[in-house]
Amino acid sequence: MKILILLLTIAGISACQPAATSDDSQLVIASMQQSGDDYAQVLPETRIEFPQDHGPHPAFRQEWWYLTANLKDEQGEPLGLQWTQFRVSLTPEVPAEAQPDWQTQQLFLGHAAVTSADQHLAAERWQRQHPQLAFVTAAPLTVALNNWRWQSDGETLLPASLSVSTEEFGYQLRLEGTSQIWLQGEDGFSQKHHSEPIASHYYSQPFIRVSGQVRFGDEIKTVTGEAWLDREWSSQFLGESQDGWDWFALKLSEDERLMLYQLRGENPYLYANIMYRDGTRKPLDSADIQMTPTGFFEADDSRYPSEWTIKSERYQIDLKVSAINPDSRMPLTLPYWEGPVQFFGSHQGFGYLELTGY
Numbered sequence: 243m244k245i246l247i248l249l250l251t252i253a254g255i256s257a258c259q260p261a262a263t264s265d266d267s268q269l270v271i272a273s274m275q276q277s278g279d280d281y282a283q284v285l286p287e288t289r290i291e292f293p294q295d296h297g298p299h300p301a302f303r304q305e306w307w308y309l310t311a312n313l314k315d316e317q318g319e320p321l322g323l324q325w326t327q328f329r330v331s332l333t334p335e336v337p338a339e340a341q342p343d344w345q346t347q348q349l350f351l352g353h354a355a356v357t358s359a360d361q362h363l364a365a366e367r368w369q370r371q372h373p374q375l376a377f378v379t380a381a382p383l384t385v386a387l388n389n390w391r392w393q394s395d396g397e398t399l400l401p402a403s404l405s406v407s408t409e410e411f412g413y414q415l416r417l418e419g420t421s422q423i424w425l426q427g428e429d430g431f432s433q434k435h436h437s438e439p440i441a442s443h444y445y446s447q448p449f450i451r452v453s454g455q456v457r458f459g460d461e462i463k464t465v466t467g468e469a470w471l472d473r474e475w476s477s478q479f480l481g482e483s484q485d486g487w488d489w490f491a492l493k494l495s496e497d498e499r500l501m502l503y504q505l506r507g508e509n510p511y512l513y514a515n516i517m518y519r520d521g522t523r524k525p526l527d528s529a530d531i532q533m534t535p536t537g538f539f540e541a542d543d544s545r546y547p548s549e550w551t552i553k554s555e556r557y558q559i560d561l562k563v564s565a566i567n568p569d570s571r572m573p574l575t576l577p578y579w580e581g582p583v584q585f586f587g588s589h590q591g592f593g594y595l596e597l598t599g600y
Contacts, residue, residue, distance in 0.1 A: 278303050278477035280334035284441040290430040292423065293397045295443075296473070297380025298329055300348055305329050305475030307378070307385050307392065309404065310491060310594040311415075311452050312582055313467030320566055320592065321456060321465060322357035322582030323413060325406055327385050327392070329378065350376040352387040353574065354406045356413065356456055357567050357581045363458070365408040366574045399423070399447060399471070415454035417469065423447060424517045426501070432474070435481045436509055442476035448491065448499040448517050468493065470594065483507045486599015488533065490552070490563070490583075493591040500559075502552065504533055506599065530556040539568040539579075546571070546579040546597050560588040565595065 282301035299305055311323040332347040348371040355364040367387050369376035376387045383394035383402070394402040398421035405414050424446045426432045432444035450469040455462050470491045480486075484507040492500040497519040505511040512533070514526035537549030548565040563585040570581025579597040 281331065281477035284431065284443055284476050286428060286431040286441075288431070288443065290423075290425060290443060290445060292399075292421075293381040293383070295380075295445075296383045296394075296399060298348075298378045299443075299475045300329070300331060301334075302475045303331050303334070303477040304479070306473070308472045308474075309392075309450075309469055310580075310582075311450075311467055311469035312493065312592040312594070313452060313456070313465040315456075315463040315465055319358065320582060320584070321463070321467075322355075322566060322570075322594065323415075323456065323469075324353065324355040324357075324580055324594075325390070325392075325404060326353045327351070327378070327387055327390070328353075346371040350378075350387050352390050353572065354390065354408065354411075355570075355572060355580065356411045356458065357570055358458070359567055361458065362567050362570045362581065363408075363411045364572045364574060365410070400450065410459060412457045413454060415452055415465075418451040418453075419447060419449055422449075422521045424515075424521075424523055426515060427513075432513070434479060434505055434511060435484070436511055438481045440476075440478055440481055442474040442479065444472070444474045446473070446501065446517065447471045448501070449519055470499070480505065481507070483509070484511070486597070488547070488550075489596040490550075490593060491595075492561075492563075492583075492585060492589075492593035494589045495591070500593075502531065502533065526554070526557055530554050531559070536562075537564070539565070539571075541569065541571070544571060544577070544579075544600065546600050548579075548595075550595075552585075558588060561585045562587050563593075563595070566592075 281303045306326055306328045308326045313321040315321055328351040330349045351368040353366050378385050381397040385392040390406045392404050400419040402417045406412055426444035430443050430445055432442045434440045448470040452467050452469045456465050484505050487503055487505045489503040494500050499517045502514045512528035514531050516524045531554045534551045535547030536551055539546050539548040548568040550563040552561040563583050566582045570579055572578050572580050583593050583595045
């Protein structure tokens with residue numbers, strides 16, 4: 243049941259749109275309760291290839307295209323932004339022929355949010371796959387869900403544009419950067435458990451320049467900054483003994499980024515990787531890093547660790563991390579916490595934090 247809750251937290255099922263049916267949420271729940279053994283499996287010998295792996299992998303149970311951005315407005319005030327599109331397969335069978343509209347077993351779900359020091363606005367969308375409403379293509383990369391859309395200019399990931407519009411907020415962004423991709427884990431095979439065969443295929447682009455406009459209600463802000471894109475696909479993401487995760491994406495300097503996450507449970511699984519602008523990376527020994535929550539945001543029945551220390555004598559890291567807006571709950575169908583952070587100590591800068599399973 244813990245796996246079901248966490249995967250549905252990712253999926254963010256909400257009230258269905260006209261093209262979906264009233265039974266879709268129950269189909270998703272039923273599919274998540276099943277083992278992922280009947281779906282395609284993540285294998286260490288599989289090699290990630292581009293541009294095709296920018297696109298969808300319908301034989302796997304779930305995947306996502308996930309962007310976070312640390313921006314500043316014209317007054318220099320920090321602003322956080324999140325956009326995620328998920329694909330969930332309701333059955334392991336991939337049809338050999340195209341299915342009629344609305345009969346597909348592929349669901350696309352979207353989450354979006356903007357965060358300032360005193361506001362956090364979030365929205366969700368979901369839609370069955372449809373060539374006009376919800377789809378992903380690899381070359382050029384197009385990730386579309388109604389009026390939310392990532393559109394790459396060509397066969398490489400970048401440059402691209404990103405557009406999201408809701409009643410409360412929206413953004414129109416231009417994304418620039420190299421086509422360099424950083425593979426996580428071992429050549430993109432990212433283990434998620436010490437002993438069980440649970441893993442994902444995982445790559446990142448943590449050096450993306452951003453410019454554009456963000457709308458808060460009727461107020462439009464011109465913004466600049468940097469973003470980080472993550473891509474993962476798998477058929478099972480957590481073990482029965484794992485409760486959720488704490489994920490950090492931190493800008494240590496202009497030329498280096500730190501990814502650090504732990505999957506909580508009886509025996510926490512920790513992963514850390516420093517990525518450099520020149521395309522190199524340095525996986526860190528997880529035994530030499532400590533993540534400790536030092537402050538919490540509490541409201542209603544929720545309690546999220548919004549302040550942390552991250553330390554490693556071996557790698558000369560000693561950070562005090564705090565949320566820019568401690569109330570960065572994603573108040574969606576199934577809630578989690580996601581928001582921009584700042585940090586001081588051995589390094590100083592900004593980043594993003596995601597907390598699930600609390």
